[in-house]
Amino acid sequence: DGGITQSPKYLFRKEGQNVTLSCEQNLNHDAMYWYRQDPGQGLRLIYYSQIVNDFQKGDIAEGYSVSREKKESFPLTVTSAQKNPTAFYLCASSPNLGTGVGEQYFGPGTRLTVT
């Protein structure tokens, strides 16, 4: 089945540790995105990538890093510099930009808790 996978669903880390969240898609989508969602807040864009080996900062990129070495994969690293890392993290992908609807398809999310 085609889709987006994120693992793990729940992740616990101690403060000061870096942690990498995985996102894999087999939809052959060009673009991939990372959002975070906090209670009572909308989704906020962290990073996005339109093609392999290229990515851009979103609205809240500070304390995060990404890589896009393969079309299928867009891992997000939450570094110790991120002041409030506890959140629900959602990865999304969309077909080739500028053609058709190009809606974003979301993975199941990773709930990260840092104590």
Add this chain to the structure above:
Amino acid sequence: GQNIDQPTEMTATEGAIVQINCTYQTSGFNGLFWYQQHAGEAPTFLSYNVLDGLEEKGRFSSFLSRSKGYSYLLLKELQMKDSASYLCAVRDRPPGYALNFGKGTSLLVTP
């Protein structure tokens, strides 16, 4: 800047019709999306509007007025499973095509 407003919460009765409004003021516009999100789950795509007018899809319809910066999602024949959060999102112009989300409207359907 981006400013997308939706009501925080709404309650409606099973079998009824509910309209969820969304107003936006964004620096770019390349389409408006509605997503449904159940608690703890990923958002799922409901509808897309890029031209003015009404798009109908079964029990769900979405309307857009670009001149007024306004959209609504209409849900008919409400079912208990429609209890969820409904997210309005505006897509930027290129090159990013990123989605800018409102905070979402939590809809509770009661018997």
